[in-house]
Amino acid sequence: MQIEREQAGEDVLLKVAGRLDTPNAKPFEASLLEVVNTTGGGIVVDLAGVVYVSSSGLRALLVAGKAMRTAKRKLSLKSLQPQIREVFDISGFSTLFEIS
Amino acid sequence: MLILAGLLAGLGLLFIGLKLMSVHLQQAMGRRVRTMLKAATRSSFSGFFCGAFAGAAAQSSNAVTLIAGNLVRGGVFTTRDAIPVVAGANVGTSALVFIASIDMRLAVLLLIALVGMTYQLRLDRRPNWRDWMGVTLGLALLFLGLDFIKSAPKGIDITQAADALSSGMTPLIGLAIGFIAAVITQSASTATILAVAATKARLLGLEDAFYLILGANFGSGIATLVSAGGLAGIGKQLCFVHILVKGVGCVIVFALWQGAKLAGWDSAAILSDLGGGEPTLSISLLFLALQLSGGLVITGLRGLTEKISVALSPASVEDQVSRPRFIHDAALGDPSTALDLASRETDRLVSLLPDLLPDLDQSSTGAAKQRTVLWHGSSTIVTATSQFVVRVIERRVGREDLDLALHLQEQLDLVKFLQDTLHDFSQVVEEFKDLPPLAFNLSEALRTIVLSLVDARSGTNEDFDILIALTSDRSDLLDRIRRALAGSALGSGEEARKLLLATSMFERAVWLVRRLAVALRPDANDDKPAVARNKVNLEEAHAD
Numbered sequence: 001m002q003i004e005r006e007q008a009g010e011d012v013l014l015k016v017a018g019r020l021d022t023p024n025a026k027p028f029e030a031s032l033l034e035v036v037n038t039t040g041g042g043i044v045v046d047l048a049g050v051v052y053v054s055s056s057g058l059r060a061l062l063v064a065g066k067a068m069r070t071a072k073r074k075l076s077l078k079s080l081q082p083q084i085r086e087v088f089d090i091s092g093f094s095t096l097f098e099i100s
Numbered sequence: 101m102l103i104l105a106g107l108l109a110g111l112g113l114l115f116i117g118l119k120l121m122s123v124h125l126q127q128a129m130g131r132r133v134r135t136m137l138k139a140a141t142r143s144s145f146s147g148f149f150c151g152a153f154a155g156a157a158a159q160s161s162n163a164v165t166l167i168a169g170n171l172v173r174g175g176v177f178t179t180r181d182a183i184p185v186v187a188g189a190n191v192g193t194s195a196l197v198f199i200a201s202i203d204m205r206l207a208v209l210l211l212i213a214l215v216g217m218t219y220q221l222r223l224d225r226r227p228n229w230r231d232w233m234g235v236t237l238g239l240a241l242l243f244l245g246l247d248f249i250k251s252a253p254k255g256i257d258i259t260q261a262a263d264a265l266s267s268g269m270t271p272l273i274g275l276a277i278g279f280i281a282a283v284i285t286q287s288a289s290t291a292t293i294l295a296v297a298a299t300k301a302r303l304l305g306l307e308d309a310f311y312l313i314l315g316a317n318f319g320s321g322i323a324t325l326v327s328a329g330g331l332a333g334i335g336k337q338l339c340f341v342h343i344l345v346k347g348v349g350c351v352i353v354f355a356l357w358q359g360a361k362l363a364g365w366d367s368a369a370i371l372s373d374l375g376g377g378e379p380t381l382s383i384s385l386l387f388l389a390l391q392l393s394g395g396l397v398i399t400g401l402r403g404l405t406e407k408i409s410v411a412l413s414p415a416s417v418e419d420q421v422s423r424p425r426f427i428h429d430a431a432l433g434d435p436s437t438a439l440d441l442a443s444r445e446t447d448r449l450v451s452l453l454p455d456l457l458p459d460l461d462q463s464s465t466g467a468a469k470q471r472t473v474l475w476h477g478s479s480t481i482v483t484a485t486s487q488f489v490v491r492v493i494e495r496r497v498g499r500e501d502l503d504l505a506l507h508l509q510e511q512l513d514l515v516k517f518l519q520d521t522l523h524d525f526s527q528v529v530e531e532f533k534d535l536p537p538l539a540f541n542l543s544e545a546l547r548t549i550v551l552s553l554v555d556a557r558s559g560t561n562e563d564f565d566i567l568i569a570l571t572s573d574r575s576d577l578l579d580r581i582r583r584a585l586a587g588s589a590l591g592s593g594e595e596a597r598k599l600l601l602a603t604s605m606f607e608r609a610v611w612l613v614r615r616l617a618v619a620l621r622p623d624a625n626d627d628k629p630a631v632a633r634n635k636v637n638l639e640e641a642h643a644d
Contacts, residue, residue, distance in 0.1 A: 022461040054461040055547035062552065066566060083537055089577055090606075091545030092570040 002049070003031050010041030017049025020057025029060035036067045043068065048079035053087055065096055076100065107294075110248025114290065117242030118159055124234030140185065141177045144399050147184030154185070155192020159242070162286055162324045164189035165342045169328065173335035173419070180406045186341050187395035190349075193289050194388040196242075200293040201380035204243040211240035249297045269304075271311045278315025279322075286323045288346070291316035292387050299379040306368040309383055310357065314350050317390045321346030333416030337409040341398065344405055349394025353386070417470070421452075421477030427488045435497040438488070439504050445485045446508060449515050450557055450620070452478050454550045456522040458529055460543055468530050475523040482516045511619050518612040522550070525605040528598055538581065538599055542606045553613050557620060564621040571614035578607050 001018035012035050020028060035043055045061070047053075061077075068075040076098040080088060088094050140150030154164045168182040168189075215237045223229040281291035295312050298304040304312070321343035328339045360367045375382025398405050426444040431437050455474055458467065486509060493505050529535070529543050549570060556563035581603055585596050 022459075053544070055459070055544045055551060056461060058544065058548040059551060062548070062566075066563070069566075070562070083541075086538070087541040087545055090541050090574070091548050092572060092574065092610075095569055095572055096566065 001028065003028070005035070008044065011044055012039050012041065013044045013046060015046045015049065019052040020050055020060070021052060021054045022056040025056035025060045028057065029063055032060065032064035033067060036064060036071065042074040042076065045075070045077050046079050047077055047084060048081070050084055051081070053084055058091055058093065061093070074098065106248055110245045111290070113241045113245030113248060117238045117245055120238030120241065121159070121235050124231045124238065141181035144184045144402065147181065148188035148395065148399055151185035151188025152192040155189030156195040159193060159196045159289065160287060161186070161189040161193050161342065162320065162327050165324050165338050166328055166331070169331050169335045169338040172338060173331070179334060179337045179341070179409060180402055182338055183341050183402050183405055184399045186338050187345050187399045190345050190391040191388070191395050194384070194391050196289045197292050197296065197387045198384045199243070200246045200296050201384045205247055208240050208243045208247065211236055211243070215240065246293060249293055269308045274308055274311030275315035278312040279319035282316040282319030283323045283326065286320070286327060288316045288320035289387070292383065296380045296383050299383055306371055306379060306382060310368070310386065313383065313386055313390070314354060318346050318350050333413060333419040336413040340409040340412045341405055344408065345394040345398045347394070348397050349390040352393040352397065353390050418473045418477050421474050422480035424481050424484050427485055432491055432495065435492050435495060435501045438492045439501055439508065442485055442489050442508050445481065446511050446515065447557055449478055449481060451554050453518060453522060454547060454554060456519060456526060457547045457550060458526055458543060459547065460535070460540060471526055475519060478519055479516065482512055482519065486512050507619070511616065514612055514616045514619060518609065518616060521605055521609045521612060525602060525609060528602045528605065531598055536595065536599060539602055542602050546606055546609055549610060549613055553617060556617065561622060564617050567617045568614060571610050571617065574610070575607070578603055
């Protein structure tokens with residue numbers, strides 16, 4: 001799994017590629033929380049390069065989403081592949097996150 | 101041939117009688133036997149006495165051992181508590197052997213007359229009467245069978261047969277015949293009754309009968325292991341207790357028999373004198389001595405017996421997961437504490453829910469079997485906790501505790517429905533050889549939702565709010581998926597059917613998680629009217 005971080009105005013853009021599975025979930029969650037704790041704007045997660053998401057990956061996003069919600073900031077997702085979009089829709093994540 | 105047929109008919113009637121008695125006694129007294137056994141285990145003496153009563157009524161120490169084993173497995177009492185019950189049950193079975201030694205023909209006639217009259221008066225239409233009539237008919241057939249067995253050898257040429265038997269009979273052969281007969285008939289008393297009949301007809305001497313009965317006694321202990329095929333772990337420990345009762349009894353009586361011989365006495369003559377010269381009474385006394393000596397020693401050495409049985413049949417994984425961790429009868433005296441413990445038990449059950457689903461990231465061999473064991477175990481805990489809460493309610497609790505108890509019952513019902521749904525869903529997912537992407541997505545999405553429920557339990561109201569949002573109605577999406585499936589290349593194939601089934605189960609599970617989240621949300625617990633507001637139509641859930 002690779003994560004690239006870019007600044008997009010006040011927001012931080014995280015470009016993720018690879019598999020969001022059990023071994024990668026913790027490092028992914030740590031990266032997200034680090035951005036949550038060290039910045040003040042929104043976070044956009046670009047999932048165009050993600051080919052696999054398991055429950056561990058979804059949970060990592062949920063943890064970060066809750067932290068952003070508490071901080072009254074926005075976490076949004078973009079460029080999901082159709083297969084990945086389906087798991088987000090089925091799990092109800094589409095109702096929690098803005099997806100573009 | 102007629103003699104053999106008579107003997108077999110006698111055995112057949114005996115078995116039918118025992119079966120009829122067992123079935124109808126269970127119907128007539130089922131719950132009371134359970135309550136009686138539970139109350140009896142408060143002390144060794146009452147346990148032994150109650151076991152003797154149960155053994156005499158059921159005429160099978162194997163049956164009492166298996167019933168007690170199931171109660172131990174169900175957490176009603178412990179192996180240690182049940183040891184005197186099993187020991188006593190063996191003593192109780194001696195009653196049949198004593199009955200076999202006396203003439204019961206008059207009793208048979210009167211019992212059959214009694215049952216016939218009650219049928220004629222149509223009393224069998226009343227359920228309770230019907231069961232007791234069944235017990236009486238069983239008793240009559242049992243006595244009739246005993247009479248057939250005792251009468252069968254009368255037609256044999258005694259001198260010739262006795263010579264043939266005594267010339268071929270050695271202590272080892274006697275032990276083996278008794279052992280095999282007891283394993284086949286699953287009963288030491290049946291084999292002993294056959295020995296009573298043979299001794300009464302003077303086909304066997306007391307010396308030969310002694311070894312035959314010794315073998316039968318030990319054989320019936322081993323037979324319990326055969327009948328307990330379905331029991332494992334804690335439930336099987338009492339089978340080993342039963343074997344120990346039989347084994348210790350055999351060792352003690354054999355030691356006395358041989359000790360007397362070494363002292364220069366005639367053991368068979370002493371036994372004959374004890375029976376007043378009546379061989380059938382001597383055998384009955386020998387059988388009673390075997391059960392009493394084994395039973396009393398094992399009851400006296402309860403701690404050691406428990407250690408041995410635990411070592412021979414340690415708690416299985418299912419035993420470990422089916423044991424409630426918090427609820428305990430001792431807490432029933434204080435309803436508030438009892439309900440707090442039931443609430444903790446419910447929390448624990450919720451925390452086990454994700455383990456009922458496959459973790460597709462980390463599939464391992466044997467995981468499906470472990471999930472089934474966990475499902476069985478956690479279902480047992482839900483049932484035990486529900487019964488515990490009902491017993492709290494029965495104790496006339498205050499209004500506040502009553503509301504809390506009803507709320508807990510609602511949560512437990514939802515947990516049970518969710519356990520079953522997750523188990524069914526997992527089974528459908530496991531049926532796929534190559535997991536389709538939709539099945540993977542459904543499974544991982546459901547796992548995420550259930551994990552969020554566990555997280556919310558130790559979190560804040562906001563966590564519950566997020567979960568409630570996460571589990572909002574998605575019937576439009578799932579309908580679209582179903583339509584796409586129907587119109588896809590999969591068509592009406594087996595894979596499409598399984599995917600449709602998985603989709604329906606997923607929808608049901610999400611709905612149940614939502615209801616449970618609403619019921620578990622702390623505000624719902626603090627605000628009593630919420631109990632009514634959150635009341636779930638479980639019939640609807642069941643039919644969904």
